[in-house]
Amino acid sequence: MEYSILSDIGSKRSTNQDYAGTFVNRAGYRLFLLADGMGGHKAGNVASKLTVEDLGKLWTDSFFDDGTPSETIETWLRNQIRNENENIANLGQLDEYHGMGTTFEALVLKNGHAISAHVGDSRKYLVRDGQLNKITVDHSLVQELVDAGQITEEEAEVHPNKNIITRSLGQPTEVQADIQTFDLQVGDYVLINSDGLTNMVSGSEIIEIISREDLSLDNKAEALIRLANEHGGYDNITVVLVHCNLESDLENISQEDLQ
Numbered sequence: 624m625e626y627s628i629l630s631d632i633g634s635k636r637s638t639n640q641d642y643a644g645t646f647v648n649r650a651g652y653r654l655f656l657l658a659d660g661m662g663g664h665k666a667g668n669v670a671s672k673l674t675v676e677d678l679g680k681l682w683t684d685s686f687f688d689d690g691t692p693s694e695t696i697e698t699w700l701r702n703q704i705r706n707e708n709e710n711i712a713n714l715g716q717l718d719e720y721h722g723m724g725t726t727f728e729a730l731v732l733k734n735g736h737a738i739s740a741h742v743g744d745s746r747k748y749l750v751r752d753g754q755l756n757k758i759t760v761d762h763s764l765v766q767e768l769v770d771a772g773q774i775t776e777e778e779a780e781v782h783p784n785k786n787i788i789t790r791s792l793g794q795p796t797e798v799q800a801d802i803q804t805f806d807l808q809v810g811d812y813v814l815i816n817s818d819g820l821t822n823m824v825s826g827s828e829i830i831e832i833i834s835r836e837d838l839s840l841d842n843k844a845e846a847l848i849r850l851a852n853e854h855g856g857y858d859n860i861t862v863v864l865v866h867c868n869l870e871s872d873l874e875n876i877s878q879e880d881l882q
Contacts, residue, residue, distance in 0.1 A: 624732070625866045626655070627844040633819055634856030640667035641817045641861040646679040650688035654679070655863050657728040659745050659817040661791070662715070666723030670711050674725050674792055677710065678703055693738055696731055697802045700740040704729075704792070704800045711793035724793030727800070728759075728815050732865070737813060741801040744788045746821055749805065750812035750833050755826045759801065762790035786818065813865040816847075819858035823851035833864070840866055 632639040640660035647653050656675045660667030681703055687696055704727065715723045726743025739747055739758055744766075747758040760766060764787040765779040779785060792798060807813075812833055821829075824847060832838070832846045844862045851860045 624653075625840045625868060627840045627862070627864045628655075629841070629844040629848055630861040631848045631852065631856075631859065633859050634852050636857075636859055638668060639859045640671055641819070641859040642668075642671035642675045643815075643861050643863055644675050644679055645863075646682045648682050648685045648687055650686055652687055653732050654682045655728075655730040655732075655815060655865065657745055657815050657817065657861055657863055658792075659726040659743065659819075659859070659861070660723065661725065662720070662723030662793070666715070666720045667725070669714070669720055670723040670725040670793055673714075674707050674711065674727060677707055678729065687733075689734065691733075693733065693736060693804050696733070696738050697804070700729055700731075700738070700802060701800055704740060704742065705797060708792045708794060708798040712795050715793050722793075724791040726788065726817070727792050728863075730813060730815060730863075730865070732807075735807050736804055737807055738804050739802065742798060743791045744786070745815070745817045748814040748816075748829070750814060750830065751808065751810070753830060753834055755830050758803070758805065761788075762801075763788050785822070807867050809867060809869065811867045813867075815863035815865075817859060817861040819856075819860035820847060820851050820862060822858060823854040823856065823860070840864055 643657040658671035660671030729740040731738040741759040
């Protein structure tokens with residue numbers, strides 16, 4: 624398994640409120656995390672970094688291994704996300720952090736399976752056989768309009784209110800994460816990104832870059848961010864790109880680390 628994690632402030636912002644990282648637990652299983660903070664100059668930075676570091680530390684101390692059912696990890700993710708939402712909400716009551724929150728993406732790789740947790744409008748995609756398959760559904764106002772049949776997916780991508788999200792960590796009420804498990808195949812890519820990428824770069828452009836055989840994984844991540852900046856770079860841009868490139872990845876994908 625190869626992976627690349629890259630974050631960029633973009634062309635218009637003065638701070639980077641995205642935060643991403645990867646963590647390995649005591650049994651060698653890998654977790655990828657990405658958070659896109661919101662809520663003011665300092666608060667968004669705090670919300671995203673705190674969320675990633677808190678859950679990363681909890682994962683590092685866990686003992687999940689081959690014998691752990693995926694359902695147990697799914698329950699762990701739900702509970703920890705619920706707890707972190709409460710932590711962020713409590714901190715957000717302080718004046719300097721008032722109203723802060725963050726989107727949240729988590730991906731656990733375990734024996735040929737990917738376990739995904741999702742809150743907000745950051746995204747995950749599975750890239751297979753030249754096709755870009757969206758794994759997550761945005762928690763946003765325009766997605767609700769799409770679900771209600773009032774606008775199309777194409778109209779949603781250019782809607783003026785597309786950045787109004789309906790679910791995030793830091794809310795005063797309990798937050799439910801979308802949890803799902805999907806199978807991986809040799810050659811698959813998983814892309815996790817903040818909306819600073821997909822607001823600027825089309826699906827066809829993403830596929831074109833990821834499919835290029837002349838680029839290393841790091842170069843592909845760099846090319847995606849460079850293109851987002853060339854198209855305006857109006858937001859922070861974060862890319863986590865994972866490549867399942869060996870048969871052994873499917874046997875114990877989280878314990879392979881070629882970086």
